[in-house]
Amino acid sequence: MKNRWGLLILVLLILAAALSLVLSRYGLCVHRQTLSLAGLKQPIRIVQLTDLHNSSFGTENRRLVEKVAAQEPDLILITGDLLDQNDIRTDIAQTLLRNLVPVAPVYVSFGNHETAHEKRFGTDLRACYTACGAEVLEYDWKELTLCGQTIRLGGISGYCLPEFYRKTGEARPEDCAFLKDFQATELPKLLMCHMPVCWIQNGSLDAWNVDVVLCGHAHGGQVRLPLIGGLWAPDQGWFPGRECGLYRSQDGAHAMVLSCGLGSTEKIPRFNNIPEILVLDLIP
Numbered sequence: 001m002k003n004r005w006g007l008l009i010l011v012l013l014i015l016a017a018a019l020s021l022v023l024s025r026y027g028l029c030v031h032r033q034t035l036s037l038a039g040l041k042q043p044i045r046i047v048q049l050t051d052l053h054n055s056s057f058g059t060e061n062r063r064l065v066e067k068v069a070a071q072e073p074d075l076i077l078i079t080g081d082l083l084d085q086n087d088i089r090t091d092i093a094q095t096l097l098r099n100l101v102p103v104a105p106v107y108v109s110f111g112n113h114e115t116a117h118e119k120r121f122g123t124d125l126r127a128c129y130t131a132c133g134a135e136v137l138e139y140d141w142k143e144l145t146l147c148g149q150t151i152r153l154g155g156i157s158g159y160c161l162p163e164f165y166r167k168t169g170e171a172r173p174e175d176c177a178f179l180k181d182f183q184a185t186e187l188p189k190l191l192m193c194h195m196p197v198c199w200i201q202n203g204s205l206d207a208w209n210v211d212v213v214l215c216g217h218a219h220g221g222q223v224r225l226p227l228i229g230g231l232w233a234p235d236q237g238w239f240p241g242r243e244c245g246l247y248r249s250q251d252g253a254h255a256m257v258l259s260c261g262l263g264s265t266e267k268i269p270r271f272n273n274i275p276e277i278l279v280l281d282l283i284p
């Protein structure tokens with residue numbers, strides 16, 4: 001009898017693991033965050049997508065587009081790694097952008113895979129994405145009017161170390177120059193930045209005057225263990241502890257939203273980690 005119970009438990013565990021692998025590859029979930037933001041008069045709803053890595057959720061990503069549209073966003077922000085640096089194809093990313101543009105204005109910042117793709121294949125991804133109706137913000141910013149109010153939106157693929165790291169040669173001058181220019185406004189400031197590590201480990205959230213930073217790259221730790229969290233994240237290593245969610249500066253004035261993303265290029269598949277559509281409601 002004990003052997004039968006043991007076998008049954010083993011079978012159930014295998015089935016549960018198989019189901020989790022399938023959901024972590026083909027499922028979609030919506031996670032919500034709400035932030036109050038000084039200077040806003042009306043709420044703004046943002047959908048953040050990140051780390052698609054050429055994944056498909058239905059034909060031409062139809063399931064993904066329909067789920068995004070159901071959130072009724074005012075703005076769609078894509079924080080890098082739409083495609084794969086080792087795959088020349090761009091059609092999956094382009095088709096998704098074309099299908100999202102009718103839903104809401106779409107802005108894209110680059111991730112490390114866009115940067116590597118351009119170097120490897122000579123692709124002009126800014127032109128590629130722009131041709132689909134999206135706007136690319138890469139070391140660039142724009143002032144937008146949404147719901148009758150103006151915000152400043154920027155995008156950068158760099159690590160964004162605090163400026164004092166320039167003394168050690170670690171902070172890139174172009175990152176610091178962009179951020180100093182970007183933060184010089186009284187408008188609410190939103191920044192798309194693929195790399196999260198410096199914002200949560202090196203004090204960038206305290207050093208730079210940016211209200212909200214939206215990041216990806218960490219894939220939610222790839223494998224998410226019950227009661228423990230993510231197993232591994234790029235730049236953060238094993239058991240990073242801060243691989244998804246909402247993080248604030250020490251004074252609470254600034255926040256970083258880190259999405260689990262949608263896809264992966266890792267050898268270990270996503271597990272217990274359903275691809276995520278992140279909905280960020282900014283309120284006065």
